[in-house]
Amino acid sequence: MYKVMLVDDDYPVLEFLSETIPWNEYGLELQGCYENGAIALEQAEKAMPDILITDIGMPRMNGLELIAKLKEQKASLRVAILSCHNEFHYAQQAVKLNVQDYVLKDTLDPKDLEKLLQQFKASLDQDERVQTHQHQLQHIVDRNKELLKEKFIRRTLQQPIMDAGDWLAEAKSFQLSLEGMECLPILGLIDEYRTAKQRFVSDDILRFAVDNIIGEVSSRDGSPAVHFAYGTKESFFLFPYLPSLKINPYDAAVERMKQIQAALNKYLKISMSFIIGERCRNPEEIKGTLNGLLASGLQRFYMDEGSIVKKQSLKHGDIDLFSWYDQASTELRELMLEKQTGPIVSTVRHWMAFLKEHSFEPEKVKDWVLKLLLDLKLKLQSLQYFRSTYAVDVLHKEILEIDSLFELEHWLVEHLQSVIALAGEIGERGKRTEVVEACHYVSLHLDKRISLEEVADHLFLNSSYFSRLFKKETGETFIEYVTRMKMNRAKELLDQTNHPVGKICEMLGYDNQSYFIKIFKASVGVTPLEYRGQKTSL
Structure with missing residues (x-):
């Protein structure tokens, strides 16, 4: 709804208009009624109206002064003067202030004012449609520009730079001027990208939101760093600087990246980390550094959330x-x-x-x-x-x-x-609690000898009753279940460790290695050594 403000020092007029006109029916909201321009201006600073209907002659601040001040803040404000003055010089001033209508109280008919309000609403609707269309066109222009920038940076990475002059000229078309300058390439990475994408529904929406925030930060502070999207989760920043400056370009780049981090976190609840590359003096060095940043997978994987670090060459661990x-x-x-x-x-x-x-x-x-x-x-x-x-x-x-x-x-x-x-x-919701507890007990004591009587005592059950209950619930005897669990564990140890068979036998609570080998072969079909040999040969 569009907001309407009524201003008049004649209280009966305010009361009459506020109660007579069906504001909501016309898609309007009566924001407030005020007795002079000064009070109205104070309220407008808190919430600007879309339509102003005001008298001229009022104490503290007259209507013409109020219109002038509000027009400075909102040029699209629709204004109707409601006055008992019909002097020509008032009408002249109203025209200069681009007032849409001038209504005399002596001849006021609420129906006429309602028609005027409908005209205001229609013109505001039209303005809104035009603005929406303009925003859509601007979005298309901006989107195409971002796509061109991405194509440029991808060509830089993937194709030979045939002519450094042509490359510098194209870079300049994207506000990246490198004449007489050196450059720090920086890789930006969205932290926890999977979670961010889920919140923003799609890659396109996430990318638009991130590009928009970065663009606002850069334009607001006149940042020298130029942003190039590289897909959705990765971005490049090229940070030009004069090599003769005494300031450390790394420090300046870090401060700029912190500002971007703060804005992304504040408005999108997104964290971004950065890796800063080496100083570059020409397009070929920029290309090499950008490719190096993309290839820094090991450093990227072990970075903390929200990091800003220099590129390092890390070596992966040499233990198994x-x-x-x-x-x-x-x-x-x-x-x-x-x-x-x-x-x-x-x-x-x-x-x-x-x-x-x-x-x-x-x-x-x-x-x-x-x-x-x-x-x-x-x-x-x-x-x-x-x-x-x-x-x-x-x-x-x-x-x-x-x-x-x-x-x-x-x-x-x-x-x-x-x-x-x-x-x-x-x-x-599944099996009887006693059976669940028994299985639990077995899994935690596979390194020991486990007897049916021991587990029955643990559950405070008669051993014969427990044996029948377990068989009924699981389809196998308790001893069969224990053996199966131990043999599964034996296969894990044979697969995942270099322990000898004798050691594994001890780890599973067997005193006799020959007995263990016999049980294993009966369960698996081969001896433990044959089983390990089969896995090794695969």
Whole structure:
């Protein structure tokens, strides 16, 4: 609705008009009635009206002064003068102030004023349509300009620079003037891009929002840094500076990036990190540095959220990440079985710190985490009272899209906590509580000898009754279940560690290695050494 302000020192006139005219029917809102121009001006500074109907002769500030001051703030303001003055010089002043109508109180008919208000609304609607169309056209122009800038930076990265002069001229068309200047290339990265994209529904909307905020910051402060979008999650900034200046260009660039960070966080709740490249003196050096920034995957993966850092050459860890797999898998399995959501955070944080300390290759880290989750999925399913609710392809896709270790940490914590919550609900709705507790007990004591009597005592049940109950609920005897769980664990240890068979035998609570080998072969079809040999040859 358009807001209307009535101003007149004649209170009966204000009361008559406010109550006689059906404002809402015309799509209008009566913002207020004021007895002089000074009070009206104070209120207008809080909320500017779209339509002003005012008297001329009033104390403190007359109507003509009020119109002049409001027109300075809002040139599109529609104004009608409502006055008992019919002198020619008043009409002349009204024309100069671009007043749309001049109505005499002596001949006032509310119907005439209603027609005038309808005309005002129609003209305001038309202005709004024109402005919307202009904004759409401007958006198309801006969007095309951003696409041209992106094509320019992609050509720079992917094709030879045949003529440095032509390159500099094209850069200048994008407000990047490098004559007599050096340049710092900077790579900007949207932190937790997956989450940001979900909030903004699509890549296009997210990109438009980010480009718009960066553009506003640059235009407001006259930034020398020119922004080039590179897809949605990545951006380049080329920061020109005079090499003779005594100021440190890195410090100036950091301050500019902090301003962009603050604006993105304030208006979009988005965090962006930056990697600053080396100083460049010509287009070829700029090209080389930009490509180097794009290739800095290891540094990018281990950066903290909201970082602004210089490019570094990091070396990935030289120890075998998968030699630590069994320890991580065991810790997570125990937390899942005990349904402890609290310690999940500290456990995941511990392993993330370990990964960062050794700077393992990002792809290897993702493979490691994916294997942990897939093995955990199988373990939960093998306990029968758990039912996994997440698909392998979904896990794989989500992990591949993660760009940094801190994002992986947040994602992994949320994922494991949700699995524990769902598993607990499903377990409670599934088998008898006694059977659930028995399976739980077995999983936590695979390193010991486990007897039916021991577990029955733990559950305060008669051993014969417990044996029949377990068989009825699971379809296998308790001893068969224990053996199956131990053999599954034996295969994990054979797959994931270099422990000798004798050591694995001890780790599973068997005193006799020959007996263990016999049980393993009966369950798996081959001996432990043959099983390990088959896996090694694959």
